[in-house]
Amino acid sequence: MSYQGKKNIPKITSDRLLIKGGRIVNDDQSFYADIYMEDGLIKQLGDNLIVPGGVKTIEANGKMVIPGGIDIHTHFQMPYRGTTTVDDFSQGSKAALAGGTTMIVDHVIPDPGSSLIEAFEQWKQWADEKACCDYSLHVDITHWNDSVKQEVETLLKEKGVNSFQVYMAYKDLYQMSNSELYEVFSFLGEMGGVVQVHAENGEIIAEEQARMLQMGITGPEGHVLSRPEELEAEAVFRAITIASQTSCPLYVTKVMSKSAADIISQARKKGNVVFGEPISASLGTDGTHYWSKNWAKAASFVTSPPLSPDPTTPDYLNTLLASGDLTVTGSAHCTFSVAQKAIGKDDFTQIPEGINGVEERMALIWDKAVVTGKMDENTFVAVTSTNAAKILNLYPRKGRIAVGSDSDLVIWDADAVRTITAKTHNSAAEYNVFEGMEFRGGPLVVICQGKIVLEDGNLHVTSGTGRFIPCSPFPDFAYKRIKARKQLAVLRPVPRGMYDGPVSEFSPMSRGGTPSASARTSPTKQTPPVRNLHHSGFSLAGNPAQRGAPTTEETPIRPAGRRIVVPPGGRSNITSLS
């Protein structure tokens, strides 16, 4: 690294940067060019750039320059029953940058019953104080009523949140019923949001947990035994069904098992708009460690859905990621110390859930997918950054090296070899689920907001420099197809003559899903009785008294409550306009 001119001030303050001789890798192509950055933006791209003096120049020597990673799923500083995850926004984003990730998207988890916006502001405040890299926020919808609906609309339109997560697990806490899911999905589908689901069948899990505890299984292996992968697959299937009914794009967080991934790829083949997110842990390790004799180690793997005990799972998920059936990668980084995990030492259901992975994500995918020849460097960029930016509607500001994009980039060293261990990682947790793994490939230089934050293995980060990046609704990547389909899918009733035959008497107790049955809990339903304009009062049978009385309320020729004997002809008299 050399400096043009005499400037010798701290590197961090330098706003002007030139990367020379790098191979720029985007998700569509790779090419050799120099990059000039200023004010946190990429200003010029090409050969023989004309740049002002005093610019710091980085010689890439033909190494790859890739867009900085976007970790689309983190839980930094997550409050949990009076404690907080050990990696706060500062520690967490530091670890992210160390691994080549220059933007994180964290989940806001409001307490069920409390305000979404308040929770959002709280998270934003924490992140603004501490985050070292740009961030954005998903908001989890942990309960559903009228005010939540309004808050979601405000968040979408004014606060820059375009993705909301709902839970199909955590019975009696976050879990939503199918009807609520339907309402959330149809509302977000109209408003242009992306629905994320935590897909597990919470009701069955609760039953299975009770069964495990009854059998005397209290250790972390009970966690995975009570959450078999079928339950994940079932919930994914159900979420896809509901999303398809409501024409809403779906995003499945934490794809942990083969069967769940299979369901997603099948649904994509059928044309559903669904995105799957495997996480570092599911791509890098498996669930055999739940049976470790070391309780603390076993507990450190506890996350939901659990890692699959099938050791071929990571390989399978990497293949689907490479083939495009799974779209983005996150880390679901949510770390607890051993003491915190030990809350559940006598009852696995009490173990706080979450594993590390934000730092290892990029290197892990490179090692498992690119080094093994499953994917090329462009696909690598797509799954670690570009696709995420597209789903969040941040593309091409993030996720691409182009003029005008943010200058978040990474010089990637494909040959570096690093062994993962809790001794050297940047997370505050005592255990690393990838302990002892050797990854080939890693970031050499990381540039975030136009500043060098990692070079020569040294991190130079400043807490609080991270900006909140607002995401706008209706991301093209998800909504182009949805919009086209909505135009096609107009339903029409069949124009028929009025039925004027006999009507049997029946008791008023209604059967088969009264449409209003769930109205008490549903904010989206204001249903004034709709007048059916196709419904004509004209009848060939010629009942003059009924002419000009077209609405359904007035039409009964015979009161519905009167018993009708069999009409003389033995058949009912049907009027048909056709």
Added chain:
Amino acid sequence: MSASEDVPAFFRSMGSGSPKPRHKFCGVFCPVEGATDSKTLDLSSVSPCRGDGRVIDKQGDVGRKVEIRTSAGKEALQNLGDTSDRLLIKGGKIVNDDQSFYADIYMEDSLIKQIGENLIVPGGVKIIDAHGRMVIPGGIDVHTRFQMPDRGMTAVDDFYQGTRAALAGGTTMIIDHVVPEPGGSLISAFEQWRDWADSKACCDYSLHVDVTSWHKGLQEEMETLVKDHGVNSFLVYLAYKDIFQLSDSQIYEVFSVIRDLGAIAQVHAENGDIVAEEQRRILELGITGPEGHVLSRPEEVEAEAVNRSVTIANQTNCPLYITKVMSKSAADVIALARKKGTVVFGEPISASLGTDGSHYWSKNWAKAAAYITSPPLSPDPTTPDYLNSLLSCGDLQVTGSAHCTFNTAQRAVGKDDFTLIPEGTNGTEERMSLVWDKCVVTGKMDENQFVAATSTNAAKIFNLYPRKGRIAVGSDADLIIWDPDVTKIISAKTHNLAVEYNIFEGTEVRGIPLVVISQGKIVLEEGNLHTTEGSGRYIGRKPFSDYVYKRIKARSRLAELRGVPRGLYDGPVCEVSVTPKTVTPASSTKTSPAKQPAQPVRNLHQSGFSLSGAQIDDNVPRRNTQRIVAPPGGRANITSLG
């Protein structure tokens, strides 16, 4: 002998047959005819059978017919009342699900007593000459809803009318569904249904019991039903929100109970929550006609529910039976699950095998409404063919009819709102012929598979085999002589039902029963039905059917889970606020009759001994509330016995 004049059709179609055997035959039937008035009533109401009779007449050649006569033994008149119970079928090709062979069948006391050639039979036996035609076990319709109450109305085909129609179509046993009021007693509903059926049914029957709600006391009732009343199948609903629908946890509990009892879990698979939402949306769009029914119940919703019930059944290691498979996607989910090894059975019904849902868009409201059933018929016209293929290859196993008929006036309750239309289609009479026409005539399956799909598999699943579903010595004398060459046009004018519409109207089917024998008595011959109201017996079914439970038993032996023996964790424990995080396992016990309060199980693998010298009481609660700062070493101190 006096009754012979009551059957003009008999004369007509006897053709060139000699009058002598006919005379004798009538002589044999005489006491029976006179014995009950209802028989005579039957004969006077044979008009529905005109279609069959007419076709047979048209065929007109001798080989077409079966000859029925009485052997001229000296003992012929020994005991007139008894002889009607003795039947010999000569020269028939016996078709079972595994093989076909030529042999004679001798029946007595409504049981098959002998099978073979040159049987030695007592005199005075009525002989039916089958002329080489197929003799197959009588059909078992696994799903009917005769006389079903719905909001003060009752399905128009009661047990008499319904079983008559069943017999006319070659079905000699039906299994009806008991639908208790939600919250009501299963046993009293069961008794009520027994009462209705015993007084009216013309053929043997059994009963499924629907679990329409899940509350305390039901587990005991189910146990009683299984142990004392011969019920081995229970249906739960994933649809009909706020009425019959059960939640996933409840289904899990019901399935666990069913597995322990050795019964079979049946599900009506549709996602009721989504259906309710879609119904509301469709009504909002101003769609109130029957097309709204199918629009609000897309087939995905069915497939989703099938998938979910398969998942729950796998978790609980409970055999699963999906009633009414109506769509390709639902059938695919079942086929896939079977490939993965799940014990699951699929039941397509007459309607889904024989017609499609395009009629929901009919301009004739009454016709469109006649097709209303749930899950709905798929609007995809290739569905019947697809389901027939899966039935042939064994991915689907049994066929029912879900026969539940309402007349147009009853349907018209929902004339302004499709959600109020009572649901159900006809099919019990047409089932056998439809399956023959769609599967055997087209070459999808052979005659043996036909027997399997229409009766044997059902008998095996519901533990009636080999009493029913097989022609063997000792089996019930329920069989039919099948004529694969006669064609018949289904029409509401000629069917044996009380409804005005037949959803298969105008369908021409090849293959009909020529003679139907139920309980050792001829109930259909030459297109004439001779049924006796109330002659049907209740057939109890034992639990732990081999066909279903062999695999389940083996798996439950394998599926024992063990905890990992570990040392006690004696490191620091963080302090927590009192609210539990995820589910407290006890949270659902309030509604669960299945759960005896769990005794805290002592973990014998867990040892109090610890290498680090910690005391056994180190982990007593005081630790939980005490805030622990990070230990000096920065790492937790874990004791591991491993």
